[in-house]
Amino acid sequence: xxxxxxxxxxxxxxLALWALLAILQACFTELMDDEAYYWVYSxxxxxxYFDHPPMVALLIKGGxxxxxxxxxxxxxxxxxxVLTLLLIDRMIPQKNxxxxxxxxxxxxAMQIGGILAVPDxxxxxxxxxxxxxxxxxxxxxxxxxxxxxxLSMALMFYSKYHGVLLVFFTLLSNxxxxxxxxxxxxxxxxxVLFFPHIYWQYLHxxxxxxxxxxxxxxxxxxxxxxxxxxxxxxxxFGPLVGWLLLYNAFRAQVRNGFExxxxxxxxxxxxxxxxxxxxxxxxxxxxxxxxAPLVILAHxxxxxxxxxxxxxxxxxxxxxxxxxxxxxxxxxxFVPDVEIRPEIHHNREWTNAVAAKAQxxxxxxxxxxxxxxxYMFYQGGVAFSLNSVYARRSQYNYxxxxxxxxGKNVLLVSNHRPYIPDQDSxxxxxxxxxxxxxxxxxxxSLIQFVPAVAAFKVQPGEAFTLKLGVKNxxxxxxxxxxxxxxxxxYALKGEEEWRKTVQGTLLLSDALQQDSVExxxxxPDVKGKxxxxxxxxxxxxxxxxHNSQGIKLAVE
Numbered sequence: 001x002x003x004x005x006x007x008x009x010x011x012x013x014x015l016a017l018w019a020l021l022a023i024l025q026a027c028f029t030e031l032m033d034d035e036a037y038y039w040v041y042s043x044x045x046x047x048x049y050f051d052h053p054p055m056v057a058l059l060i061k062g063g064x065x066x067x068x069x070x071x072x073x074x075x076x077x078x079x080x081x082v083l084t085l086l087l088i089d090r091m092i093p094q095k096n097x098x099x100x101x102x103x104x105x106x107x108x109a110m111q112i113g114g115i116l117a118v119p120d121x122x123x124x125x126x127x128x129x130x131x132x133x134x135x136x137x138x139x140x141x142x143x144x145x146x147x148x149x150x151l152s153m154a155l156m157f158y159s160k161y162h163g164v165l166l167v168f169f170t171l172l173s174n175x176x177x178x179x180x181x182x183x184x185x186x187x188x189x190x191x192v193l194f195f196p197h198i199y200w201q202y203l204h205x206x207x208x209x210x211x212x213x214x215x216x217x218x219x220x221x222x223x224x225x226x227x228x229x230x231x232x233x234x235x236x237f238g239p240l241v242g243w244l245l246l247y248n249a250f251r252a253q254v255r256n257g258f259e260x261x262x263x264x265x266x267x268x269x270x271x272x273x274x275x276x277x278x279x280x281x282x283x284x285x286x287x288x289x290x291x292a293p294l295v296i297l298a299h300x301x302x303x304x305x306x307x308x309x310x311x312x313x314x315x316x317x318x319x320x321x322x323x324x325x326x327x328x329x330x331x332x333x334f335v336p337d338v339e340i341r342p343e344i345h346h347n348r349e350w351t352n353a354v355a356a357k358a359q360x361x362x363x364x365x366x367x368x369x370x371x372x373x374x375y376m377f378y379q380g381g382v383a384f385s386l387n388s389v390y391a392r393r394s395q396y397n398y399x400x401x402x403x404x405x406x407g408k409n410v411l412l413v414s415n416h417r418p419y420i421p422d423q424d425s426x427x428x429x430x431x432x433x434x435x436x437x438x439x440x441x442x443x444x445s446l447i448q449f450v451p452a453v454a455a456f457k458v459q460p461g462e463a464f465t466l467k468l469g470v471k472n473x474x475x476x477x478x479x480x481x482x483x484x485x486x487x488x489x490y491a492l493k494g495e496e497e498w499r500k501t502v503q504g505t506l507l508l509s510d511a512l513q514q515d516s517v518e519x520x521x522x523x524p525d526v527k528g529k530x531x532x533x534x535x536x537x538x539x540x541x542x543x544x545x546h547n548s549q550g551i552k553l554a555v556e
Contacts, residue, residue, distance in 0.1 A: 011089070011097055018104075018111075019082045021327070026074035026115040029330045031377060033343045033370035035117040039064070039073050040373045041395065048200035050207050050395040055126075055159040056119045073117045080125035081114035087128045088292050091135060096303045102312040103295055106241035108323045110291065112330070120288045122159040127166055127289040130156050131265075134170060135258045137186075146182045150189025156289075157194050161208070165272060166265050166289055173264035174257055204398060205450070210549050211393065220495065225277040232284030233270065237294060239322055240315045244308050245298040252301035259300070262293035342431075343370070350428050351378040357426065357435055358411040362404070364441065366414040366542070369394035386443055388543035389491040389501065389535040397445045397546060406479055409439035412539075419542065442481050442538055444508065445545050446473030449488070449517070449534040455552040458523045466490075466519045468534065468548070470511055480509055486538045490521055492553070493531040501535060501544055508536055527555050 031039070041049055041057035042064060048054060063075030089100065104110070114121065130152040137145040156163035177183045201208060234242040250267070254260045269290050273282050302309055328334070333345040351374060354363060362382040365371040367390075372383035384405060385396035413435050414420045420434040450469040458464055472478065480486070488511050489504035504519055511517045524530060530553040535544035 010101075014101055014104075015082060015085060018085065019078065021111075022078045022081060022115050023071070025112075025327055025330065026078055027069075027071045029070065029115070030344050030347045031070055031073060031374065032116060032118075032341070033374065035073060036373035036377045037369050037395075038117055038119075039377055044395075044399055046200065047196040048204070048208070050211065050393060050398055052119045052160060052208075053158045053197055055122045055155070056117065059122060060117050074115050077117050077121040078115055080121055081110075084125045084128050084291070087125075087132050088295050091128075091132055091292070092296055092299055094300060094303050096299070099299055099302050099309065099312070100295075102309075102316050103245065103299060105316040106245065106312060106319045107237060107295075108239050108319060108326065109236045111323050112326050113285075119160045120285050123156065123163060123289050124291050126152060126156040126159050127163060128292040130163075130166060131258075131262065131292055134261060137183075138257055141180060141182045143182075146186050147189060149183075150186035151193065153186070153190040154193035157190070158197065160289075162269075162286060162289055165269050169264040169268035170261045172268070173261045205448075205549060207393070207398070207549075221278055225281050226274065229274060229277050229282045229284070233287060236284045236287075238319075240319050241312060244311055245294060248301040248308055249294050249297035251305070252297040253304060259297070262297055266290045266293040266297060346428070347374050348378050350426075350431060350433070351375050353426050353428055354411075354413060354433065354435075355379045355381070357424070361437070362408060362410045362441075364405065364410050364412050364438070364443075366412065366416070366419050367391035368415065369396055371413070371415070372396070386539065386542070387445070387546060389533050389546050390543055393546050400446070400473075400475065402443055402445060403474060403476055405441050405443075407440040407442070409437060410441040412436050412438050412542075438539065440481055442479065442484075442486075443545060444474075444478065444486065444536055444538050444547070447471070447478070447508070447512070447536065447547055448473065449511075449519075449548045451548065451551050454549075455554070457554045457556055460523060460527055460555050461525045462523045464521055464523070466521050466532075466551075467516060468519060469516050470514060472512055478509075478512060484540050485509070486536050488517070488519060488547070489535050489537065489544060490519060491533050491535045491544065492524060493533075493550075494524070494526075495528060501537075503537055503544075508538075523553065523555050529554055 038056045039060055041054070042060040045057060045061060046054060049057070059076030059080070060073050064072040066072055067075060085104070089095070092100070130149075133145065133148045133152045137149045153163070153167055156166070171177055234246070236242065237245050252259070252263065254263050269287050273286055276282050302312070329340065330344055336345075354375060358381075360381075362384065363372065363375060364384045364386050365375070366386055367388055369385045369387075372385045375381070375383045382401075382404060384401045385394060387393055387397060412420060413433050415431060415433055417434055420436050423434055423436040426433045426435065448471040450471055452467045452469070456464065486508040487503050488506040488508055489502045491501045502522070506517060506519060519534065521532065532551040532553045533546060534548035536547045537544040
């Protein structure tokens with residue numbers, strides 16, 4: 001232990017303090033919405049999920065096995081966060097520990113967000129590992145480095161799909177790799193290792209591609225998308241010196257192929273997502289995999305070119321003070337009347353109230369993957385998310401949870417009054433929930449209708465027949481409520497919002513007796529581009545559910 005602190009005293013002390021603060025923060029901060037959702041992932045381990053690849057679920061599974069609390073959920077992330085710093089330190093060729101500390105002090109998001117059980121943390125680590133191994137591969141194209149390069153790319157892809165951008169821009173920075181046969185071997189290794197996830201996507205009709213590339217696109221451009229993205233990048237790598245670090249990283253002189261790969265990746269990723277704002281809103285955290293290139297290049301620019309050290313020295317204390325206030329707020333809601341990430345506070349309070357109302361019954365939350373996840377983490381029991389065709393899908397649309405609810409008395413809960421009008425309500429912790437009991441409960445999210453054609457062109461008001469394959473995802477016989485018969489209908493989404501839902505005349509029970517069915521659709525009277533989805537009205541008084549992928553409809 002003494003050697004640990006004396007061999008390189010300041011650096012080891014800084015890293016030890018960094019790890020200690022992360023562990024304390026992970027212990028005493030309640031779960032964010034997405035963290036609870038990914039914890040439910042870990043209870044249903046699979047090769048893929050609707051939103052993300054499985055790495056986040058695997059890491060949570062390992063940590064939660066040791067500690068059944070918030071620390072257990074985040075333990076793997078804390079470890080990867082510290083290992084990321086160690087790898088970055090190894091890759092900096094011209095070291096200056098003071099500059100390294102000042103850069104880290106200014107990067108508040110990495111200090112605070114480094115504990116969160118979200119896919120960004122393993123992506124940052126495995127992206128850093130990828131660059132570390134790529135540097136070794138450039139120095140020696142041995143079989144060991146070839147295998148490790150292929151492995152690191154696969155692990156990066158298993159963390160988050162965005163990692164593919166780093167591989168692309170690395171290749172773009174060094175096209176001579178196309179002449180290196182062992183680089184092809186590394187790509188083959190990556191493909192083989194990543195194939196189980198690709199196969200999972202195939203079995204589930206590539207839901208992640210459908211969601212990320214089609215359903216998330218905005219109907220029209222808004223300049224706020226671009227401005228929010230630019231401001232978000234500066235703040236994420238700041239809060240006070242994000243602009244300075246980006247400036248230094250852009251100005252950094254490239255001296256070898258490895259640094260050229262870092263530069264291409266940094267500029268390429270930022271430019272790619274800047275262009276992506278033309279199609280819709282881009283989250284600031286989507287660029288987190290450039291953390292290593294940013295730190296290394298900014299560090300080298302400051303050390304080699306003598307840039308900006310004075311500014312870093314004059315702002316580090318203020319940056320740490322801002323981080324300290326944020327850390328305290330994450331644990332203690334000292335401004336309860338101000339909604340700053342309210343999801344990290346009072347979760348036991350509102351879930352206790354819902355559990356008391358449920359009285360042991362399963363709880364079905366409407367159009368929310370966050371609330372059932374939080375409920376199951378803090379209360380246990382059975383909870384489910386029923387997503388209407390008007391809301392986004394989630395992994396709850398793919399899990400086999402509904403069979404356990406069929407025919408039972410459940411508590412329906414919504415945070416939106418129109419879904420459960422004139423019923424019981426609860427107000428607590430900056431949220432209002434509306435409740436009603438429902439018995440017997442039936443819903444059918446795993447029944448999907450597959451169109452023979454994915455796009456149509458029709459005239460305004462034209463009626464046409466949609467041919468659909470029937471895909472029953474349930475393992476057991478599908479039961480029905482004798483007093484309420486669900487029909488197969490459809491919903492139409494215009495450029496801004498869903499326009500209408502048509503119930504249809506085809507009984508769901510009849511549709512399940514056939515391999516394929518036909519549904520009569522009437523096109524809107526107004527020209528434009530629409531998305532059509534097959535929808536089943538299963539729960540009495542509720543909006544119908546998603547029962548197909550989006551079908552493009554052009555009314556011309």
